[in-house]
Amino acid sequence: MSNKPNLHTVISPRLLDLYDLSDSIVVVIDVFRATSTIATALFNGASRVIPVDSVDQCIRIGNDTGGITAGERDGKVIEGLSYGNSPAEYPRSFIDGKTLVLTTTNGTKLLHKALQSGAAEVVTGSFPNLSAVCEYLIAQNKPVILGCSAWKDKFNIEDTLFAGAVIQRVKEHFTIHCDSSLMAEELYHLHKADMYQFIRQTTHWHRLASYGLEKDLEYCVTENVANVLPIYRNGDLVVEK
């Protein structure tokens, strides 16, 4: 039998507790747009990204750290915060050397659940940092949970496509007996060549495109344009050197 570590895909935060997370690396995936924005800000030199789950906490930590506060609801910057959730807002000329305090709903929720459930490490994954995630997972040789943030606990296509992209690249290094992983890989394989078209069919596209975010969403399914590994250390997401 194989001694390769197990890899599972979890398609909703609601299902996370069905899996044994001890000694595992959890990859938090929130393709539209939290984890894409996190990778981009860190790639462009942000010293750290602090993920928080409420607006009040975002403002408070922003004050304490002198960080940039950011968050959106319904495509608009939240009142009291300074910037939005778009990766395009964080070029190097703006974010280099700064702290970003980011409030998101789905991604942050999953990240905190993973920590509470005893994950050994939490990293964030998105198409812009696909290769960095894959290289890290292969090098660590530990059990892996690909955790899809989903949309208010409902399955979404885009996070699953990213899980499939990872699986296709790392599968020889892991033991994978998991229908969610099989489905994710099939879906990615089927659509990797027409990703820009396929994401136009997702519910999230229809939700965000109505706010004029088409370019953002296309960026968020572009591979390796912000290739760093964000890893969670004592409340901060920082670049793993």
Next chain:
Amino acid sequence: MSNKPNLHTVISPRLLDLYDLSDSIVVVIDVFRATSTIATALFNGASRVIPVDSVDQCIRIGNDTGGITAGERDGKVIEGLSYGNSPAEYPRSFIDGKTLVLTTTNGTKLLHKALQSGAAEVVTGSFPNLSAVCEYLIAQNKPVILGCSAWKDKFNIEDTLFAGAVIQRVKEHFTIHCDSSLMAEELYHLHKADMYQFIRQTTHWHRLASYGLEKDLEYCVTENVANVLPIYRNGDLVVEK
């Protein structure tokens, strides 16, 4: 805008409460093997199938009704019950006119959750009764939830494939903005021509095939060989005339 009723696919019982079930028809799907067996027994003349969630209840109701008690764990008939979960055990020569009291884990759990959540109707679906399910859904013109029983709340491929088979046949009659449904239809479309091969990759296949149930599993993905509509009425699944 469209006045067509909504259709959603729910890929785990754990996610059912995220959806509004009022006035909806819930299709309970447990392809390997509960809903395939239910369709087969009713197609072959069973007067009713009583789905129960415990062995004790199965024995008690079997005694009260004079029904045949059935249930398996790990591929073996449960001690105290008479028959198993295989559709092959219920030919017309045996089951015609009889009551079947069936204990299952995943399917029965979802069925009871759906009833508690206020579903207007509960029917059961499987490849052997695919057309009957589709015709009923189109005729009723009500909101539909395609409910996958999953495996201990974890996503499974085979129930999702059935949801995709239904969607492909009924989609013109419904409003579908649901990533789970999109994924299910894609997966079915991709594998409908190689179903017998594809199911060999599922975790459930590996679980059940080790008990020598390959023929059973192939039967369970064969379309329209037991084409009746099991509908839940006061504790019994009966054929909708």
